[in-house]
Amino acid sequence: MADGPILRALFRCHVWASARLMPLLVANRSFEAVLKWAPLSSPTLYRGLPSSYIVSTVNRAVRRPWLMRDRRCLREGLLAHRFLRFAGFDPELRFGVDPKSMQAPRMAAHCWVCLDGRPVVSDSLPGMVEIYRHHAHSGKARAA
Template sequence: MADGILLRTLFRVHLWTSARLMPVLIGRRSFESVLKWAPLSAPTPYRGLSSAYIVSAVNRTVRHPWLMRDRRCLREGLLAHRFLRFAGFDPDLRFGVDPQSMQAPRMSAHCWVCLDGRPVVSDSLPGMVQIYRHHADAGKAHAA
């Protein structure tokens, strides 16, 4: 395991590279394929980094999106979940929809990340109904 500056440098390079590749790699993939970016179990090469540091770095890395502008919460949520898991944390990736948009040509959906039951990346939006929680309970993801 790397220490201090080396650990943070490796983390930032990995995060930056992942953020740039993600739009291309998840493109028009199925929901199940997209969730592979949010592993339920993973090695912990970034153990020792705080959750606040990771969340802050993710927010900085995705603040000026070139791609995925209309799915910013998904990009941010997948990256935060992935790197929190790589640091040994146990995050939830939650998905919600706006029931008012169900009959619209385009459904309004949102995702956010919780740690210990509290939102750390984004939050549920007003009117959103949580429909899915991606979490490592007994090694399985489950519906809300």
């Protein structure tokens, strides 16, 4: 289906519903189960939509979270990766940690999405060390 008003309306509804359901579906799940929201291969339901439109739609859908407030980057990253994949793009979902938080009661972590090596959703934060890239290189994710 070519980019047009019907495709964009379906896309916006899909993003909105996914943004509302995701917090419930990833709660108390393992990292591997959570990553299923960021498929490494998928049908290209939204081929033709520009990446900038996808990113801005996802940003709008998650701007006022009522769930996952403390994991906003994860919610935004998973959704952006998912819908960029659905449009035929090859995004990377990257994860980092702050080494200074390793001994703290709660580790400081962050994720962001890159296309062609450039951040399109968030970016690495100062002091963060990248530890994992979820990307479709030969169908396998890899540690950084």
